Amino acid sequence: MSELRWNPLLGEWVATATHRQERTFLPPADFCPLCPTEPGGFPTEVPESTYDIAVFENRFPSLRSHPELPSVGPMPLSPVEPAQGVCEVVLYAPRHTSTLASEPVEQIHKLVQVWTDRFQELSALQFVQYVFIFENKGEAIGVTLHHPHGQIYAYPFIPPRILQELNQFEAHWDRHNTCLLCDIRDGELGDGRRIILQNASFAAYIPFFARWPYEVHVVSARHVQAISDLRPEEQRDLASLLKSLLVAYDALFNLSFPYMMVMHQRPTDGAAYDHYHFHIEFYPPLRSESRLKYLAGSETGAGMFINDTLAEQKAAELRAHIRPASWRG
Amino acid sequence: MKKRKITLPDGRYLIFYSFEPTGPPLDERPRDVVTVSPRESEAETAGRVTGPKAEKT
Numbered sequence: 001m002s003e004l005r006w007n008p009l010l011g012e013w014v015a016t017a018t019h020r021q022e023r024t025f026l027p028p029a030d031f032c033p034l035c036p037t038e039p040g041g042f043p044t045e046v047p048e049s050t051y052d053i054a055v056f057e058n059r060f061p062s063l064r065s066h067p068e069l070p071s072v073g074p075m076p077l078s079p080v081e082p083a084q085g086v087c088e089v090v091l092y093a094p095r096h097t098s099t100l101a102s103e104p105v106e107q108i109h110k111l112v113q114v115w116t117d118r119f120q121e122l123s124a125l126q127f128v129q130y131v132f133i134f135e136n137k138g139e140a141i142g143v144t145l146h147h148p149h150g151q152i153y154a155y156p157f158i159p160p161r162i163l164q165e166l167n168q169f170e171a172h173w174d175r176h177n178t179c180l181l182c183d184i185r186d187g188e189l190g191d192g193r194r195i196i197l198q199n200a201s202f203a204a205y206i207p208f209f210a211r212w213p214y215e216v217h218v219v220s221a222r223h224v225q226a227i228s229d230l231r232p233e234e235q236r237d238l239a240s241l242l243k244s245l246l247v248a249y250d251a252l253f254n255l256s257f258p259y260m261m262v263m264h265q266r267p268t269d270g271a272a273y274d275h276y277h278f279h280i281e282f283y284p285p286l287r288s289e290s291r292l293k294y295l296a297g298s299e300t301g302a303g304m305f306i307n308d309t310l311a312e313q314k315a316a317e318l319r320a321h322i323r324p325a326s327w328r329g
Numbered sequence: 330m331k332k333r334k335i336t337l338p339d340g341r342y343l344i345f346y347s348f349e350p351t352g353p354p355l356d357e358r359p360r361d362v363v364t365v366s367p368r369e370s371e372a373e374t375a376g377r378v379t380g381p382k383a384e385k386t
Contacts, residue, residue: 045343047335052348057341113330114346 002062002083003070004156012160015083017062026144033059034089034147035096046091052107053114054091055152061087063153065125084127086154088118091147098148099137099256101246105325109239115263116227116235118152123228123268128154130162130267133227138258140285140292150261158267165264166276173275181277185219194315197244197322201230201237204245206315211305213287213314214252216245218280225266225276240325242280248321249284259284 002017024033031042036049046054063085070080092100092111100108115133122131135150136143158166172180188194188205196204196216204218218241224230230238249257260283266273287293287308298304333345 045337047337047343048345050347051345053346054343055346056337056343059339059341110330110346110348113348117330117332117346 001068001071002064003067003072004081004083006074006078006080008077010160013081013157015062017060017083019060024144026139026146029096029146032096032145032147034091034145034149036094045089046094049094051094052110053093055088055114055118056091058087058089058151061085063087063155065127081156084156086122086125086128086152088122088152088154090114090118090150090152092150093148096147099246099250100135100148100150100242101250101256103148105239105243105327108243109236112227112230112235112239116230119226119265120228122152122154125154127156129269130155130158131265132159132162133263133265135259135261137261138256138285140258141260158269162264162267166267166273169275169277179223179275179277181219181279182223185221193312196248196315196318197241199237199241201234202241204241206311206318208311210311210314211299211307212283212285212293213307213309214249214257214282214284214318216282216318218242218245218282220278224278225273226278227263227265229278240327243325244322245282247323248318249282251321252318253286253289255289257284258286 001019002015004013004015006012007014027033033044034046035044036046037044045056045059063083065084065086067082067084070082072080074080090111092098093103093107100111103111119131119133122128132153132155133150134153169180172178172183176183184207185203185205188207189198189203191208194206194208196206198204201221202218203221204216206215207217218238220230220234220238222234246257249259261280262283263278263280265278266276285292293308298306331347333347335343335345337343
């Protein structure tokens, strides 16, 4: 059962999805529902193994293309709507023990192309206003399945965090006649202290205003609004950069580094967003090898993040582990 | 990229993506990662990665 309930205090939607309480929780590797079904084995979500990347509708979605009616009526200040949308799971590889960091750069390049295809297909749906591509990695983030995978949510509205960013871009555009993120990226490149790596098409840095110790923003050199705007050589460069960054993350503490990876793109509601700039943000929850950064009172209750570290120092640590991605082709 | 869509028993879709074996790179020269040393001068970094800036028309 799921529905959208309006929060009039913050002016944003909250999804209820009670069936998600029943979802599979950290099963043993032999019973991973995301692995291909083995001959004579228990049936998993994926009946075949001959694929590079697979995408399917989430069995426990918060949003559905044909949603049920809400379980309750509205309150005077809180409308209720059916939770219409799409929730997809993206399997990065058939291999259970892999991670995106351990996949060859060629596989990440394939993933970039699949992300592009999913963005194009989902954004064409009439009820979709925003396509959100993301990955939660590691038990520290709360993942319930270890098989390497990401997710895509196609929302029927522009989510609040994106809306806030869009407003900032628009205000900057009106004030300076330039793109906010082009200016931030150029400032970071000019300063250099927080740059992690760059190639012909992308730069990655810990932003001056980072909220997480190892937060990294991956920003395209060309002013584009969505992953579907990338040229073939830019898709390759994105794969190269992601591979190098993810390997550096894992090398930092010699462990499989947990993170949230989120892709910020233009909305798909048909309006023009020329002032917006495509980018990917990483939020790793570790602040040291064995300590997590928690979203506590100030972060959750007031919205003000407190970062216990200096972005300049953390960038130097990460930069020391950067190695070029190695292509076979 | 090849795409094959099937319907699962409960009505959900599943899409298999498969790719031809990786061929030669799009350009002959691998596009290696370049790192930037901190405190590199602005002159050294100018124009290296920055694409055309968006300007309002």
